[in-house]
Amino acid sequence: MSDEKLNNPGIEIPPELSNQIAVTTLDKIYNWSRAKSLWPMMFGLACCAIEMIITASSRFDFSRFGMEVMRPSPRQADVMLVSGTVTKKMIPQIVRLYNQMSEPRYVLAMGACASGGGPFKEGYNVVSGVDKFIPVDIYVPGCPPTPQALLHGLIMLTKKIETEKLSEAEWYKKDFNEEIPVPILGPDLIDPRKYDVIKNHTFNEDPFIDGGLVIDQKQGEQS
Numbered sequence: 001m002s003d004e005k006l007n008n009p010g011i012e013i014p015p016e017l018s019n020q021i022a023v024t025t026l027d028k029i030y031n032w033s034r035a036k037s038l039w040p041m042m043f044g045l046a047c048c049a050i051e052m053i054i055t056a057s058s059r060f061d062f063s064r065f066g067m068e069v070m071r072p073s074p075r076q077a078d079v080m081l082v083s084g085t086v087t088k089k090m091i092p093q094i095v096r097l098y099n100q101m102s103e104p105r106y107v108l109a110m111g112a113c114a115s116g117g118g119p120f121k122e123g124y125n126v127v128s129g130v131d132k133f134i135p136v137d138i139y140v141p142g143c144p145p146t147p148q149a150l151l152h153g154l155i156m157l158t159k160k161i162e163t164e165k166l167s168e169a170e171w172y173k174k175d176f177n178e179e180i181p182v183p184i185l186g187p188d189l190i191d192p193r194k195y196d197v198i199k200n201h202t203f204n205e206d207p208f209i210d211g212g213l214v215i216d217q218k219q220g221e222q223s
């Protein structure tokens with residue numbers, strides 16, 4: 001928040017107090033304090049992580065934005081930088097870590113892989129975008145994105161935070177519960193939220209799914 005905004009709050013201040021008091025809204029103070037002290041979680045998945053590490057080093061130095069300490073625990077972090085290829089083996093751990101972060105929390109998908117699978121999209125072991133499982137706030141394109149691009153994404157995230165309103169924040173609502181079921185890794189990846197779709201597909205109950213055997217679930221017999 002600029003000094004200019006603080007000193008021009010839109011209400012009249014007596015001249016003798018004009019440089020001594022600041023009038024603002026709770027939303028602005030709350031958003032300003034959060035936006036300028038984002039704590040990223042320390043983890044990386046693939047080549048993009050190298051660029052993320054460089055962004056933290058002296059040449060680019062994201063401590064300028066109050067992010068100097070990457071937290072090794074999700075409980076002390078409020079922004080997850082998904083930097084690299086998200087594999088099916090890794091997504092259960094990513095969702096579990098996301099669930100352990102406290103609200104308000106944000107996710108930045110760094111690079112083509114995290115945003116949509118990248119060069120490995122449709123690969124047998126790759127999730128085509130982390131947003132298939134957790135909500136993403138900012139996407140940073142590139143393969144890999146440069147440190148400057150990551151910094152731009154982080155600045156965009158702070159701008160997004162500055163528009164939030166305490167009265168509308170989901171995480172303060174009574175019944176808010178955004179725990180995401182951890183995907184199950186077997187021969188393939190199962191998203192528990194899609195049990196019905198998987199079941200319908202497996203038993204070919206969906207009339208729009210062509211071909212295959214029609215199995216009577218109760219009898220377990222071919223019909």
Ligand code: SF4
Pocket residue numbers: 046047048049083084085110111112113114118119142143144145
């Ligand atoms: S987007 Fe490119 S640089 Fe980043 S993890 Fe994927 S392949 Fe590596």
